[in-house]
Amino acid sequence: MATRSRNLPAILAGSIGLAGLATVMAGALVALTLTAVATPGGGSWDDYLWRVVRFTLWQAVLSTVLSVGLAIPVARAIARRRVFPGRGPLLRLFALPLALPALVVVLGIVDVWGRHGWAAKGLALLVDDGSMPNIYGLTGILLAHVFFNLPLAARLMIMHLERIPGENWRLASQLGMGAGAIFRFIEWPALRAGLPGIAGLVFMLCIASFTVVLTLGGGPAATTIEVAIYQALRFDFDPGRAVILALVQLGMTAVLIALGMRLTMPAVTTPSLNRPILRPDCAKLAGRVGDGMVIALAALFIVLPLIALTVSATAAPMGKLLGEAIVWQAILTSLAIGATAAVLCITLAWSLLIAAHAAKRMPGTSWWKAGFIMACGSGGSLILVMPPIFLGAGWFVLLHGLGEGFALAPAVVVTINGLMALPYTLRILGPAHASAAADHDRLCDSLGISGWNRWRLADWPVLRPAFGLAFAFAMALSLGDLGAVALFGSEDLTTLPLLILQRMGSYRTADAAGLAFMLAIFCLILIIGAERATAKTDNGR
Amino acid sequence: MTNPAIKLSDVSFDYEDMAMRFDLAVAPGDFLAIIGPSGSGKTTLLNLIAGFETPAGGHIELDGLDVTALPPGMRPVTMLFQDHNLFAHLDVKTNVGLGISPALKLTAADHERIASALNRVGLTGFERRLPGQLSGGERQRVALARALVRDKPVLLLDEPFAALGPALRREMLDLVAEIHRERAMTVLIVTHQPEDARHAATRTAFVNRGRVLAMDETEALFTTANIPELAGYLIG
Numbered sequence: 001m002a003t004r005s006r007n008l009p010a011i012l013a014g015s016i017g018l019a020g021l022a023t024v025m026a027g028a029l030v031a032l033t034l035t036a037v038a039t040p041g042g043g044s045w046d047d048y049l050w051r052v053v054r055f056t057l058w059q060a061v062l063s064t065v066l067s068v069g070l071a072i073p074v075a076r077a078i079a080r081r082r083v084f085p086g087r088g089p090l091l092r093l094f095a096l097p098l099a100l101p102a103l104v105v106v107l108g109i110v111d112v113w114g115r116h117g118w119a120a121k122g123l124a125l126l127v128d129d130g131s132m133p134n135i136y137g138l139t140g141i142l143l144a145h146v147f148f149n150l151p152l153a154a155r156l157m158i159m160h161l162e163r164i165p166g167e168n169w170r171l172a173s174q175l176g177m178g179a180g181a182i183f184r185f186i187e188w189p190a191l192r193a194g195l196p197g198i199a200g201l202v203f204m205l206c207i208a209s210f211t212v213v214l215t216l217g218g219g220p221a222a223t224t225i226e227v228a229i230y231q232a233l234r235f236d237f238d239p240g241r242a243v244i245l246a247l248v249q250l251g252m253t254a255v256l257i258a259l260g261m262r263l264t265m266p267a268v269t270t271p272s273l274n275r276p277i278l279r280p281d282c283a284k285l286a287g288r289v290g291d292g293m294v295i296a297l298a299a300l301f302i303v304l305p306l307i308a309l310t311v312s313a314t315a316a317p318m319g320k321l322l323g324e325a326i327v328w329q330a331i332l333t334s335l336a337i338g339a340t341a342a343v344l345c346i347t348l349a350w351s352l353l354i355a356a357h358a359a360k361r362m363p364g365t366s367w368w369k370a371g372f373i374m375a376c377g378s379g380g381s382l383i384l385v386m387p388p389i390f391l392g393a394g395w396f397v398l399l400h401g402l403g404e405g406f407a408l409a410p411a412v413v414v415t416i417n418g419l420m421a422l423p424y425t426l427r428i429l430g431p432a433h434a435s436a437a438a439d440h441d442r443l444c445d446s447l448g449i450s451g452w453n454r455w456r457l458a459d460w461p462v463l464r465p466a467f468g469l470a471f472a473f474a475m476a477l478s479l480g481d482l483g484a485v486a487l488f489g490s491e492d493l494t495t496l497p498l499l500i501l502q503r504m505g506s507y508r509t510a511d512a513a514g515l516a517f518m519l520a521i522f523c524l525i526l527i528i529g530a531e532r533a534t535a536k537t538d539n540g541r
Numbered sequence: 542m543t544n545p546a547i548k549l550s551d552v553s554f555d556y557e558d559m560a561m562r563f564d565l566a567v568a569p570g571d572f573l574a575i576i577g578p579s580g581s582g583k584t585t586l587l588n589l590i591a592g593f594e595t596p597a598g599g600h601i602e603l604d605g606l607d608v609t610a611l612p613p614g615m616r617p618v619t620m621l622f623q624d625h626n627l628f629a630h631l632d633v634k635t636n637v638g639l640g641i642s643p644a645l646k647l648t649a650a651d652h653e654r655i656a657s658a659l660n661r662v663g664l665t666g667f668e669r670r671l672p673g674q675l676s677g678g679e680r681q682r683v684a685l686a687r688a689l690v691r692d693k694p695v696l697l698l699d700e701p702f703a704a705l706g707p708a709l710r711r712e713m714l715d716l717v718a719e720i721h722r723e724r725a726m727t728v729l730i731v732t733h734q735p736e737d738a739r740h741a742a743t744r745t746a747f748v749n750r751g752r753v754l755a756m757d758e759t760e761a762l763f764t765t766a767n768i769p770e771l772a773g774y775l776i777g
Contacts, residue, residue: 167625176614177643189630
């Protein structure tokens with residue numbers, strides 16, 4: 001009986017969390033379905049919808065093929081060169097694109113690859129009538145998606161390549177394998193094991209890409225479902241069409257996730273003795289030059305837009321911007337929304353984790369217990385099926401139907417941003433919670449430490465770095481989000497990304513660059529600060 | 542007088558803070574066990590011979606030929622590790638076949654050689670199995686079959702059977718000893734078990750702190766050696 005009463009608060013917390021999740025998702029789903037039913041003919045299936053769906057899939061396929069295909073030589077070159085000056089910073093650089101808000105990256109990419117960008121200027125020096133292809137449309141979308149996903153895919157691939165046991169390399173050198181045989185018998189099998197998962201992840205990210213398509217996509221020819229939903233709600237005032245699109249999106253992500261589960265089979269891994277690596281294929285000069293060029297090109301591709309953004313930020317009228325009331329309001333709104341969303345996200349994640357754990361520790365087995373554990377475990381991933389724009393569209397329709405309009409907008413934006421970060425937060429907090437529970441459960445039970453005391457004395461000191469990191473990621477994600485706030489934003493609710501978008505729309509590019517730079521700095525401070533803090537506690541142990 | 546199959550002259554190698562220095566001569570057809578405490582340089586000695594480590598100084602000769610500067614694939618040597626001797630994603634036959642051609646270009650005669658090598662180690666019928674479906678002993682048999690098709694005069698074994706039980710270990714040692722006789726190979730085996738040396742090796746070398754302190758007929762080394770380090774290693 002003692003166990004039951006001790007586990008009850010955790011289970012209660014998890015139930016509240018689940019109820020909240022269910023309300024948000026069911027609210028969106030019900031509102032969309034009711035509207036779809038109640039809109040006579042408004043949301044019919046026409047050519048436009050077909051085009052949008054086709055383009056969504058097509059750009060995602062192309063982005064995935066390009067990102068993953070180009071990542072293979074890059075990952076191989078980096079994995080082949082275990083030691084070269086700048087390897088550490090290069091891998092750090094590869095982690096950067098995902099930490100930066102999409103809007104910031106888009107500005108940098110336009111600076112480099114746009115009609116009057118650096119690449120065009122460089123080309124003009126070489127060729128007389130050299131001109132860059134128009135960046136707005138599929139070209140720009142692909143560039144931005146490759147910028148985000150090539151480093152991500154390469155990092156995951158390097159992980160797979162570095163997991164190859166050292167004995168395989170010794171064997172390869174003893175058998176006299178050349179670079180071709182090594183790729184065929186060692187590298188490619190190691191990559192192939194991870195490829196479906198990596199490609200699936202990149203594909204999902206590109207399907208759900210909103211900011212890139214909104215800013216670089218051009219008109220109906222280059223619009224994805226998410227952007228079409230936004231346009232239907234905010235510009236065409238056609239909720240019927242938005243509803244159809246949102247439901248198509250829901251069906252598509254559901255199918256993809258079902259497929260993805262089948263695609264990503266866990267690879268068989270054999271633990272390896274820790275020995276220094278001796279690769280037979282690294283000594284040749286041709287290979288060294290080739291690897292060097294591949295690495296240099298990849299590094300340039302990633303670093304140029306970031307430098308370009310910094311350069312245009314130095315030309316931005318920072319003083320003027322900081323004198324504008326609207327800028328300060330946007331900064332404060334962004335920080336407030338980000339911090340609140342992060343707290344909401346962490347609270348929700350933690351309540352789900354402890355509830356599932358407490359339920360597991362309850363004596364006996366029953367179907368509701370198993371169901372509860374499963375709901376807590378998978379609740380956090382539901383946001384992948386119902387992406388932010390879907391939830392946003394649902395609540396937009398619901399609140400407008402109730403005549404509430406924008407009164408509840410901040411709460412909705414905070415909620416959606418918080419849910420959006422939930423899968424990431426769970427991935428950070430989940431293992432930390434599991435290891436703390438494994439370390440402390442029996443000890444605390446035997447000493448009779450429970451509740452607040454256990455949290456204060458045993459769990460929190462160990463978990464603090466994980467919480468810090470989770471908070472930083474959730475807040476950075478929310479700071480950079482444009483999806484929810486694009487739907488619900490107004491004169492009363494303007495965040496930094498929304499302000500940047502407005503300045504871009506009115507061709508005040510210098511303003512946009514300056515604001516984007518500020519936004520990037522906020523996100524970088526959060527991420528780097530949290531990682532520093534985590535590294536420090538790890539060293540201290 | 543024939544050349545020694547393996548000859549290390551004044552081979553130096555710095556491992557962390559230990560300066561190793563090896564002098565060793567092994568006659569063709571010898572079966573030499575190498576014993577010694579953990580971290581004394583037994584594996585490094587094999588790695589130097591196989592070419593996985595480069596000496597700081599000195600010369601390594603195999604059958605009278607200076608191989609000090611040759612890469613591992615060019616040396617007339619096959620080495621078996623304790624683990625990961627096979628590519629986990631390739632079946633038994635392919636793993637053996639890679640010993641003939643690293644690009645897997647195999648002729649009909651090669652396929653026959655693979656079949657007879659597998660037959661020799663008692664794994665006929667295992668061609669299409671993956672390493673994950675084999676026991677630890679069977680995996681090492683596959684590695685031995687590959688050593689057979691490679692047909693190099695020197696076979697180096699780095700604690701290859703350490704993960705196996707006593708009976709199975711003896712069985713595997715017997716198999717190695719039979720192959721040793723049939724092919725007239727020179728075999729070096731690193732082991733932690735003095736009884737392994739007694740069971741199979743004609744001669745035994747004792748390595749301590751990066752040096753070969755003693756080498757003799759196996760029984761002679763264990764019974765008559767009056768080396769304090771060896772006594773300390775054997776008795777504690």
